[in-house]
Amino acid sequence: MKMIVINNPAAKTGGAITILVDFLKKIGSLKCDRKFLVIVSSEELKKYETDKIKIIVIETQNFFKRIIWDNFKLKSFLKKQNICSNLFISLQNTGVNLDKEIPQIIYYHQALSLSNYKWDFFKKDQRIYWMYRYIYPIFIKMYLKRVKKIIVQTEWIKDSFSKKFFYPKEDIILIRPELSNIKVKDYIKKKQNKVIFFYPASLQTYKNHGFLLKIFGELNKENPKLLNGVEIILTIENTPKVRSLINYYNIENYIKLVGNLNYESILKYYGMSDVMIFPSSIESLGLPLLEAQQFGLDIIVIDLPYSREVTSEYEKVKLIDKLDKFQWKSEILTKIKKIKEEKNEN
Structure with missing residues (x-):
């Protein structure tokens, strides 16, 4: 045949x-x-x-x-x-x-x-x-x-x-992947009392989850009041190594581990999130960057060829030089303040 x-x-x-x-x-x-x-x-x-x-x-x-x-x-x-x-x-x-x-x-x-x-x-x-x-x-x-x-x-x-x-x-x-079939309005359910960061990525070394946990750990230590009402959703499993890092940085109240999800569940988390944060050092495209743009999310992403290309026509993006923790912390704080002000106005 x-x-x-x-x-x-x-x-x-x-x-x-x-x-x-x-x-x-x-x-x-x-x-x-x-x-x-x-x-x-x-x-x-x-x-x-x-x-x-x-x-x-x-x-x-x-x-x-x-x-x-x-x-x-x-x-x-x-x-x-x-x-x-x-x-x-x-x-x-x-x-x-x-x-x-x-x-x-x-x-x-x-x-x-x-x-x-x-x-x-x-x-x-x-x-x-x-x-x-x-x-x-x-x-x-x-x-x-x-x-x-x-x-x-x-x-x-x-x-x-x-x-x-x-x-x-x-x-x-x-050929750039097309995501035109996503019915964004069906998934938008913002939580008014929370500022939600979303990082949909598997637990691989170059995805830099450890760096992200460290950043929020330092922010919690330096400015705990500002982190009240903040939630960071990660699509990784609750492994002993991950749990030990979360405990070490004392950020149990801010981190939500949801494990590996099907596509429908991923879209639901986009719909409730405010910021897509993406510190991955190696990507061919970074599909979540396209998905986050569909939902109109603020994006904080590492500044590399893939991210510059994929977000070149998107206004709500901040490209940060590699893993400079001071720049990442500064931008995260800026986003938290801005989103809290917007939600209080509404």
């Missing part, structure tokens, strides 16, 4: 799953006779199956399982399913080992492999990032000659990918 095969078993949470769901909706609305086979690792995505979209769920893949799948198992899997692909699309950054005559398109959104951060392999919490920085590019290069087009989310990724992998810039297509 001739089908367009889409490979994305790596998408499980966050921006990756949001992009995948958006992609499934788009191909589902296409008026064409093409059939699509979509390989994922989340059973919940089966609900997007249609007459033209067949969704196959395989086991969740870690770094090493994915290498085996892309290089060996995928080809034999398609053969057993009697599927002959006339186009292969990878939504997870690398080409795969298929027959050379099958054209491949890559959706590339992995900033770790393009960053200049020097991770330490011998530190357990940095090992996976070290692999993405130094080992992963080997697999990106492996089948790059078979890739006809690369799709990216931002101009800075387009430039960096072309330079790093010597790939023709004219074959890299920039």
Whole structure:
């Protein structure tokens, strides 16, 4: 059976799953006779199956399982399913080992492999990032000659990918994710008696949650009265390390840990928030920056190529030079005072 095969078993949470769901909706609305086979690792995505979209769920893949799948198992899997692909699309950054005559398109959104951060392999919490920085590019290069087009989310990724992998810039297509289907009015429920900061990000070293907790810890120590009525919502789990930091900085009354959320719940938190705070040091796009703009939130974000590009036409944003704690504290205090005054007036 001739089908367009889409490979994305790596998408499980966050921006990756949001992009995948958006992609499934788009191909589902296409008026064409093409059939699509979509390989994922989340059973919940089966609900997007249609007459033209067949969704196959395989086991969740870690770094090493994915290498085996892309290089060996995928080809034999398609053969057993009697599927002959006339186009292969990878939504997870690398080409795969298929027959050379099958054209491949890559959706590339992995900033770790393009960053200049020097991770330490011998530190357990940095090992996976070290692999993405130094080992992963080997697999990106492996089948790059078979890739006809690369799709990216931002101009800075387009430039960096072309330079790093010597790939023709004219074959890299920039497509910014669209979030036009969000019905913002359905989610707006501001809490008048609180100033709410929201940071939707997974617990990874470069997301800098520790830095954020330290900032609010120092603010609490320096100006506890001003922090009355302030809440910081983080989409991370209540791990022993996180809890110990919260206790150390004495900010238990301000921090709300909500864990990993589905997209609907994420939108509800945007709707009740006043400020989206985003100190992440490595992003290809930073999807929450687009989402926060949809909701008209104030944004405090680290000043890096991805954030400058994504917020270039947005007025309610403050870009702060890297992790300068004095600038971050100053801007957070400014936002708290401004929002409290606005809420008191209302």
